[in-house]
Amino acid sequence: DGGITQSPKYLFRKEGQNVTLSCEQNLNHDAMYWYRQDPGQGLRLIYYSQIVNDFQKGDIAEGYSVSREKKESFPLTVTSAQKNPTAFYLCASTRTGVRNEQFFGPGTRLTVL
Amino acid sequence: AQSVTQLDSQVPVFEEAPVELRCNYSSSVSVYLFWYVQYPNQGLQLLLKYLSGSTLVKGINGFEAEFNKSQTSFHLRKPSVHISDTAEYFCAVSDGDSNYQLIWGAGTKLIIKP
Numbered sequence: 001d002g003g004i005t006q007s008p009k010y011l012f013r014k015e016g017q018n019v020t021l022s023c024e025q026n027l028n029h030d031a032m033y034w035y036r037q038d039p040g041q042g043l044r045l046i047y048y049s050q051i052v053n054d055f056q057k058g059d060i061a062e063g064y065s066v067s068r069e070k071k072e073s074f075p076l077t078v079t080s081a082q083k084n085p086t087a088f089y090l091c092a093s094t095r096t097g098v099r100n101e102q103f104f105g106p107g108t109r110l111t112v113l
Numbered sequence: 114a115q116s117v118t119q120l121d122s123q124v125p126v127f128e129e130a131p132v133e134l135r136c137n138y139s140s141s142v143s144v145y146l147f148w149y150v151q152y153p154n155q156g157l158q159l160l161l162k163y164l165s166g167s168t169l170v171k172g173i174n175g176f177e178a179e180f181n182k183s184q185t186s187f188h189l190r191k192p193s194v195h196i197s198d199t200a201e202y203f204c205a206v207s208d209g210d211s212n213y214q215l216i217w218g219a220g221t222k223l224i225i226k227p
Contacts, residue, residue: 004156031213040122042203042219043157050213090156096213099145099164104156 002027004105006091011110013078013085021076021108023091032074033092033102036060043090049074050096078110086112115140117206119218127226128196134189134221136204145207146187147215148178152200160202163187174198199225 004025013019025032034046045058049068063082068074074093078085088109092102116139126132138144145164149157161172168180178189187204201222205215 006156033214040219043217045214048214088154092157094213099207100213101147101159101162102157102215104149104158106156107154109154 004091004093004103006089006105006108008108009106011108013110013112015112016080018077018079019110021078021089021091021110023074023076023105024072025074025091025093025103025105026072027093027103028071029093029103030071030096031094032068033094034058034064034066034074034076035090035092037088037090037107046076046089085110115144115206115208115216117204117216117218119202119204119221121221122219123222123224125224125226126194129193131192132190132194132198132223134202134204134223136187136189136218138185138187138204138206138216140185140208142208146178146180147205147207148172148176148187148189149203149205150174150200151203151220157203160189194223194225196225196227198223 007022031050033048035043044060047066049055065077090107091105094100094102118137120135147162148160151157161170163170163180171177176191201220203220204218
């Protein structure tokens with residue numbers, strides 16, 4: 001079955017540590033997205049990529065970094081510069097085009113101890 | 114720039130009662146509209162979408178939505194809710210200027226009372 005996988009489901013990090021969240025899709029989608037979700041704030045876009053080796057900052061990119069070396073993979077690194085990283089992180093993908101919905105992974109819940 | 118407003122952060126409703134979750138968007142140019150559902154600690158799942166054609170769109174789990182261009186609205190409805198409908202619902206809009214991004218509403222939590 002095609003879909004999006006995110007790992008791990010739960011992640012705990014000490015303050016000052018970088019951590020990388022995995023996102024893989026086998027839908028042959030061109031575009032991939034990372035969102036952050038906090039209670040009562042909906043989805044906020046961190047980074048997105050429309051093609052391999054290219055990505056753009058979203059609304060809240062500070063303290064995060066991404067790479068897009070393969071079409072299937074779009075890992076997100078939460079760096080120590082991110083002031084409040086505890087949140088639920090969602091990865092999504094879509095075929096390029098304004099009429100196309102985004103497909104979501106199951107999410108990773110990151111907690112900073 | 115496009116924006117999406119979900120007027121209610123929470124909607125409590127009794128089981129088997131009808132429900133309407135409201136969504137308004139800001140621009141009346143060509144838009145594509147989506148409703149997603151998120152169950153606790155899970156990703157989002159597409160409920161339904163409006164691309165063109167009939168303004169009444171039917172989705173999964175008995176939900177439907179009506180596109181109203183003059184009111185710039187896309188309200189979600191279900192005639193009889195079940196306890197399993199407890200979730201958060203998000204409205205999203207795509208248009209020609211959004212660079213393939215979806216513009217998201219803040220979400221509405223549907224709370225089903227037994």
